[in-house]
Amino acid sequence: MISDISTYIGTHKQDLYTLMETLVLIQSYSRNKAGVDRVGQYIAGIMERIGFSCEIVPQQDLGNHVIARSPAAAKDPKGQTLITGHMDTVFPEDSTFNWYKADDTKCYGPGVADMKGGLVVGIYALQALVDTGHLKDLPITFVFNSDEEIGSLSSRELIAKEAKHARLAYVLEAGGMRNDIVTGRKGNLSISLEITGKAGHAAFAGKDKASAILELAHKTLALEALNQPEKGISANVGTITGGIGPNTVPDRAEASVDFRFLSFEDAEGVQQRLDEIINTPTVPGTSTRVQPVSGRPPMPQTAGNMAVYSKIETLAHKLGTPVLSELRQGVSDANIIAKQGIPVIDGLGPVGAKDHSEDEFILKDSLWERTILFANILTEI
Missing domain, CATH: 3.30.70.360 (Alpha-Beta Plaits)
Structure with a gap:
């Protein structure tokens, strides 16, 4: 556990919420190519500023995918850590659920849980590692795909290809309300x-x-x-x-x-x-x-997944935010990664619920808590 990471993120809490609000207020329904591309362009700009190289994978009808690589991964992706997160949401362009708000305990808006909050966790965990000097030679590739909510039909091959080079993978869908992280999916x-x-x-x-x-x-x-x-x-x-x-x-x-x-x-x-x-x-x-x-395909709770979970469980306990293992009923891009035979852990985004509805929310503090946890995961596991 690295204390300066916690200090860094603790002093940048408001920046996390600002980024989340910015992303949430960009309408990015899966079929809204222009909106999803705006999210991708915004994210690519951030990732390039913190030293990642970005590849835009163009799509004709759907949003473009973005692949961000750390210097070490850009040099040689073999043995990389793969992170995935999707930029699209389920809410149509004409939806009235087009606002963001926060109170003392929760944040609300389209995609706060599924899964723009998770994108913020990943981006700021990496920024913390860069700014505190802990990224070093870590080979990390972050795939931001545009079509998860409609089956990842244009991105599943891309994700599978990156997984073949990876030693393990993390997916930043929302955590469960018991502070669960996902070790298996149907x-x-x-x-x-x-x-x-x-x-x-x-x-x-x-x-x-x-x-x-x-x-x-x-x-x-x-x-x-x-x-x-x-x-x-x-x-x-x-x-x-x-x-x-x-x-x-x-x-x-x-x-x-x-x-x-x-x-x-x-x-x-x-x-x-x-x-x-x-x-x-x-x-x-x-x-x-x-x-x-x-x-x-299914994402079984393999021995590899449970071994990684055990290490995360130890880190989370030390950070004072203990986690639980969850077998989740729904599917995500973690299912695609699991088929490649590498360990994959999902549900590492902020804790939230009621996604795919206008009551979607995350627990406010979990945004920075999960960012601290994820930054430590990337350096320690």
């Missing part, structure tokens, strides 16, 4: 199903009618039977549409389905059963087409 797969049958008048339909809705009903029961909560496996048929009226045999039906799983083995098992269900019609004359919508 993976997910979201799909859409389209059932095709044969239309006809209901008055003349026999037992052999090729009803798309009837086939979808059978498939819904089969998919829901995949739920195994004791193993952390969930399957949910979330929406269903089909048919044009009660007097017509429906020739089309559609459904959206979400799966969650804890391990790579369970992910493979879910995929195998899904293939069997899709390729086995119950109603003659019907067929099924499946379209993947999004997905991320």
Whole structure:
């Protein structure tokens, strides 16, 4: 634990809140390329001023990604520490949730928790290391991506590539309300199903009618039977549409389905059963087409993750901000990193909750507390 880091951050608390307010007030909905690019340009300017080299990875329709490298990482990324954080939020450009405010205990605004507060933690932890002389020869690469909230489809390959050079990684999503940090996450797969049958008048339909809705009903029961909560496996048929009226045999039906799983083995098992269900019609004359919508691999609580967590737990205890390990149900870019087989810890951003809603907040003091913790993590682990 390095005392001058705590002193430095303690004297720059207001700067952290100022930066967070600035970032929060830049509208950066995932589909708002201009807004996300403004966030990226602002961040790149800061990172360059503290001695990092920045690469802008241009995107045509979405915001550009920014890769910031310390001098040591720019020279040789092998064995680097990888940090990731996303610049986009879920709130559309016309959202009325376009303000920032703070009181004595909390800060509120779009992205304070998910995850502009986390970006501030990472940026100021690195600035503290630079200004106190502790960055030295640490090879650190910070990926600021633009599309996490819509599946990281344009950045996942970039993140995976950087992870292949890394010895370990940190993701700065918000910490849990018990001061949790994330040591594991479920993976997910979201799909859409389209059932095709044969239309006809209901008055003349026999037992052999090729009803798309009837086939979808059978498939819904089969998919829901995949739920195994004791193993952390969930399957949910979330929406269903089909048919044009009660007097017509429906020739089309559609459904959206979400799966969650804890391990790579369970992910493979879910995929195998899904293939069997899709390729086995119950109603003659019907067929099924499946379209993947999004997905991320699981982030298991590996021995490597838990070994890094143990070291963080010790540091946090010494700093007077003890942490807890969390297995989080949702997904993040940590899932993408986990697939590369390196230790990854998530939830290192400020403590917050109610993200993706207009009640989103962080605990005010956790912004600088987590910045101190993260700076020490980077130097000590």
